[in-house]
Amino acid sequence: MKQLRILILEDLEADAELVKRQLVKAGIEFEACRVEGRAEFLQALSEWRPDIILADYSLPSFDGLSALRAAKAHDTDIPFIFVSGALPEDVAIDAVREGADDYVFKDRIARLAPSLSGALEKREERRKRRLAEDELRQTEERYRHLVELSPDGILVYRNSLILFANKAAGEILGTDPEELVGHNVYDFIETNYQALASQRMKRLDEYGFVPLVETVCRRPDGTSIQVEATSVHIPYQGGQAVLSIIRDVSEKKRLEREILEISGREQRRIGQDLHDTVGQNLAGAGFLAKALEQKLTRQASPLTPDATKVVSLITQSVSQTRALSRGLCPVDIVANGLRLAFAELATNTREFFGIPCSYEGDARCSNTLDGLDQTTATHLYHIALEAVNNAARHSRATRIEIRLTCENDAHILTVEDNGVGFVEGETQDQQGMGLRILDYRARIIGASLQVVSKPGKGTIVQCTLRY
The missing domain is CATH 1.10.287 (Helix Hairpins)
Structure with missing residues (x-):
C-alpha cells in the first residue's frame, strides 16, 4: 500500500496522537495533517488533497456532519470515517446516509485500521465500478450511433411486437421508426410470405439465429419491396428478444x-x-x-x-x-404455353442424351399458367432445363421426370431423376454452380427452391411459385 495522506479533523492533540499510534501499530504507512476548524479543513481539502478523512463528530467551532458534507461536495469518492467518543444511534444513521463509510468509537480504537482498510477497498470498488459504467456508457453510445447510422434496417421485437426500429428500418418500410414500435412485425410481411416467416421464427427458437434469407415486405401504403433479412436472439430490456437486420434489395x-x-x-x-x-x-x-x-x-x-x-x-x-x-x-412460352415448352424439353432430352424423359402436367394449372408473364415463365422453363441438364450430364440417370402440379395456391415444378445422387453440400463444381443458378433464378421470380438428394437415391429438384 502506498503512503496515505490522512486528514485528521480533531480539536484534541492527544486524541489525534492516539489515532496515529494505532495506525502505526497496524503497520500503515501514512502522512497526517491535523486541523480543527472549518477554514483549515476546507483549505486542506483543496490544497493538501488527502486520501482519507478521519473526523471527530463534535468540535468547538465545527461539527463532523458539516465536515462530511463539505468533503463530499469537494470529492464524492473520498473515504470518510468518524472517530468519536460517542455517537447516538440516530446520528450514526444520518452520518451513513450522508455518505460516511464507517464510525469508530475512541474506546474501541483497535477497529480503526480494519475500518480504514475497508473504506479504501470500497473506494477502489467504486472507482472500478465507475470506470466500468463509463466504459459501458461509451460502448452503448458507440453502438447507438452505429445502429442509428446503419444503412441497414434494424428491428428489435419480442413476441412479434416491435420494441425498437432505427431510422433505416423506417425508410425501408415506408414510415417513421416511432410508428413501427408497438406493431406486430407480421403486419409488414406480405401475406404469401408470412407462413415462411413463421417457419423461420421456429428455426430461430431452435438454433438461436436465422441465416440471410429473402422475403417480401409490405409498406403501409400497400407497396411491396424485396428485402434480405437475418435474425438472432439478443438480451433486451430485461428479457430475450429478436434482432432482425433488413436490407432493401428491390x-x-x-x-x-x-x-x-x-x-x-x-x-x-x-x-x-x-x-x-x-x-x-x-x-x-x-x-x-x-x-x-x-x-x-x-x-x-x-x-x-x-x-x-x-x-x-x-x-x-x-x-x-x-x-x-x-x-x-425454346418455343415461344407465352404464345404456346409452358406445358408445350416442358413437353418439348422432354423430347429434346430423349433425342440429345438418349435418356428416357417424360413430362406430366396438371390440367388444373392451365388458367394460372396462362397468366404468367414472359419473364417468370422463361425463368421457370430455365429452372427445368438446368435441372434436367444436371441430371443428364452428372447423375448417370436412366430416367428423368418433369412434373408440373398446382397445390395450395402454388405452381410446383418438379424434376426427379434416379441417378447416383449426392451428399448435399458436397456437389462437384459444375453441378454445384448449376444448383446455385437454379436457386438464383427461383429467387428472382419470388419462388422457393428445394433440392433433396441422397447417394444412390437420385435427386429431386422442386420449385414452388405462389400465385
Missing part, C-alpha cells in the same frame, strides 16, 4: 432480373442464328453429301463407305444443332 433484384432478361434475349438470338445459319448450312451440306453418296453408290466406288460416314456425321450434327437451338431459343 433495385438489386430489378437489375439482376434485367441482366437475366438481356442474357435470355442474347441466348435466343444465338439459338435463332444457330437454326437459321449453321443449321441451314449443315442441312445443305447434308443434302449435297447424300447426293454424292448416291452417285458414288451407282458408280460402285470404293469411296462410298466414306461418303456414308460423312452423311451420318452431318445428320448427327444437324440434330445436335437443332437441339442446341431449341435449348437456347
Whole structure:
C-alpha cells in the first residue's frame, strides 16, 4: 500500500496522537495533517488533497456532519470515517446516509485500521465500478450511433411486437421508426410470405439465429419491396428478444432480373442464328453429301463407305444443332404455353442424351399458367432445363421426370431423376454452380427452391411459385 495522506479533523492533540499510534501499530504507512476548524479543513481539502478523512463528530467551532458534507461536495469518492467518543444511534444513521463509510468509537480504537482498510477497498470498488459504467456508457453510445447510422434496417421485437426500429428500418418500410414500435412485425410481411416467416421464427427458437434469407415486405401504403433479412436472439430490456437486420434489395433484384432478361434475349438470338445459319448450312451440306453418296453408290466406288460416314456425321450434327437451338431459343412460352415448352424439353432430352424423359402436367394449372408473364415463365422453363441438364450430364440417370402440379395456391415444378445422387453440400463444381443458378433464378421470380438428394437415391429438384 502506498503512503496515505490522512486528514485528521480533531480539536484534541492527544486524541489525534492516539489515532496515529494505532495506525502505526497496524503497520500503515501514512502522512497526517491535523486541523480543527472549518477554514483549515476546507483549505486542506483543496490544497493538501488527502486520501482519507478521519473526523471527530463534535468540535468547538465545527461539527463532523458539516465536515462530511463539505468533503463530499469537494470529492464524492473520498473515504470518510468518524472517530468519536460517542455517537447516538440516530446520528450514526444520518452520518451513513450522508455518505460516511464507517464510525469508530475512541474506546474501541483497535477497529480503526480494519475500518480504514475497508473504506479504501470500497473506494477502489467504486472507482472500478465507475470506470466500468463509463466504459459501458461509451460502448452503448458507440453502438447507438452505429445502429442509428446503419444503412441497414434494424428491428428489435419480442413476441412479434416491435420494441425498437432505427431510422433505416423506417425508410425501408415506408414510415417513421416511432410508428413501427408497438406493431406486430407480421403486419409488414406480405401475406404469401408470412407462413415462411413463421417457419423461420421456429428455426430461430431452435438454433438461436436465422441465416440471410429473402422475403417480401409490405409498406403501409400497400407497396411491396424485396428485402434480405437475418435474425438472432439478443438480451433486451430485461428479457430475450429478436434482432432482425433488413436490407432493401428491390433495385438489386430489378437489375439482376434485367441482366437475366438481356442474357435470355442474347441466348435466343444465338439459338435463332444457330437454326437459321449453321443449321441451314449443315442441312445443305447434308443434302449435297447424300447426293454424292448416291452417285458414288451407282458408280460402285470404293469411296462410298466414306461418303456414308460423312452423311451420318452431318445428320448427327444437324440434330445436335437443332437441339442446341431449341435449348437456347425454346418455343415461344407465352404464345404456346409452358406445358408445350416442358413437353418439348422432354423430347429434346430423349433425342440429345438418349435418356428416357417424360413430362406430366396438371390440367388444373392451365388458367394460372396462362397468366404468367414472359419473364417468370422463361425463368421457370430455365429452372427445368438446368435441372434436367444436371441430371443428364452428372447423375448417370436412366430416367428423368418433369412434373408440373398446382397445390395450395402454388405452381410446383418438379424434376426427379434416379441417378447416383449426392451428399448435399458436397456437389462437384459444375453441378454445384448449376444448383446455385437454379436457386438464383427461383429467387428472382419470388419462388422457393428445394433440392433433396441422397447417394444412390437420385435427386429431386422442386420449385414452388405462389400465385
